[in-house]
Amino acid sequence: MSMLLEVSGVSVSFDGFKAINNLSFAIGPAEMRAIIGPNGAGKTTFMDIVTGKTKPDEGRVTWGERNVSLLGMSEARIAREGVGRKFQKPTVFEDQTVLENLLMALRSNRSPFAVMFYRSNRADLDRVEELAGEIGLLDSLGRKSGELSHGQKQWLEIGMLLAQEPRLLLVDEPAAGMTPAEREHTTAILVEAAKTRAVVVVEHDMEFVRRLDCRVTVLHEGAVLAEGSLDHVTTNSQVIDVYLGR
Numbered sequence: 415m416s417m418l419l420e421v422s423g424v425s426v427s428f429d430g431f432k433a434i435n436n437l438s439f440a441i442g443p444a445e446m447r448a449i450i451g452p453n454g455a456g457k458t459t460f461m462d463i464v465t466g467k468t469k470p471d472e473g474r475v476t477w478g479e480r481n482v483s484l485l486g487m488s489e490a491r492i493a494r495e496g497v498g499r500k501f502q503k504p505t506v507f508e509d510q511t512v513l514e515n516l517l518m519a520l521r522s523n524r525s526p527f528a529v530m531f532y533r534s535n536r537a538d539l540d541r542v543e544e545l546a547g548e549i550g551l552l553d554s555l556g557r558k559s560g561e562l563s564h565g566q567k568q569w570l571e572i573g574m575l576l577a578q579e580p581r582l583l584l585v586d587e588p589a590a591g592m593t594p595a596e597r598e599h600t601t602a603i604l605v606e607a608a609k610t611r612a613v614v615v616v617e618h619d620m621e622f623v624r625r626l627d628c629r630v631t632v633l634h635e636g637a638v639l640a641e642g643s644l645d646h647v648t649t650n651s652q653v654i655d656v657y658l659g660r
């Protein structure tokens with residue numbers, strides 16, 4: 415199987431400190447991957463590199479069937495290539511309803527010209543309902559987003575990302591601040607999303623990672639320490655030393 419994203423030999427230093435050290439990572443087109451590792455391991459920096467926010471000092475980042483390099487591209491261009499990223503703080507428009515937020519996300523795909531002459535059509539409303547169903551907010555379409563719970567706002571944000579049909583979705587610590595029930599629902603949304611796209615999830619909650627039921631990459635000091643099933647990596651003695659045994 416050819417890979418969707420391939421990161422090879424990437425390094426980046428901040429003021430002489432090597433935050434990412436000869437990192438290699440690859441993910442296929444419809445794959446779920448969890449990334450775990452201690453604080454400061456480079457997990458967020460890895461996402462910054464893939465999205466173009468941080469430019470590496472060395473290495474390659476290639477994308478898609480034609481293995482184009484993402485390194486020369488702006489963040490906006492990389493997003494248009496199909497890389498979506500969910501930040502911890504949701505950026506939903508609180509005064510708008512769930513429906514309006516999802517519609518806006520759907521239309522932000524289109525050119526400004528198309529948006530200007532746009533009329534709400536049945537196909538878009540159908541798509542919004544489909545997305546709302548995927549994130550469990552079908553009953554909340556008419557509610558103001560500001561009234562949603564923390565977990566529901568996070569799901570709406572995921573729905574808004576999915577509306578843009580990313581081929582790769584990067585999610586950094588989605589379970590933070592969620593109740594156990596909200597965490598479970600979040601796993602279900604991500605597992606469903608990974609059936610048709612690549613999803614990379616950084617998460618500390620091991621129960622959450624277990625439910626993702628996927629290959630796990632352990633980062634430590636900016637490099638891959640171990641990779642494989644959760645059972646495989648959690649019995650690795652180095653992983654226990656640097657991460658689990660703390």
Ligand SMILES: Nc1ncnc2c1ncn2[C@@H]1O[C@H](COP(=O)(O)OP(=O)(O)O)[C@@H](O)[C@H]1O
Binds near residue numbers: 428429433458
């Ligand atoms: N913009 C930056 N400037 C300086 N140091 C940074 C910057 N971004 C990250 N770092 C450092 O790089 C290391 C990795 O950080 P990060 O990727 O946030 O780790 P993680 O997400 O795994 O906790 C940390 O030591 C952090 O302090």
Ligand SMILES: [Mg+2]
Binds near residue numbers: 457458459
């Ligand atoms: Mg982080």
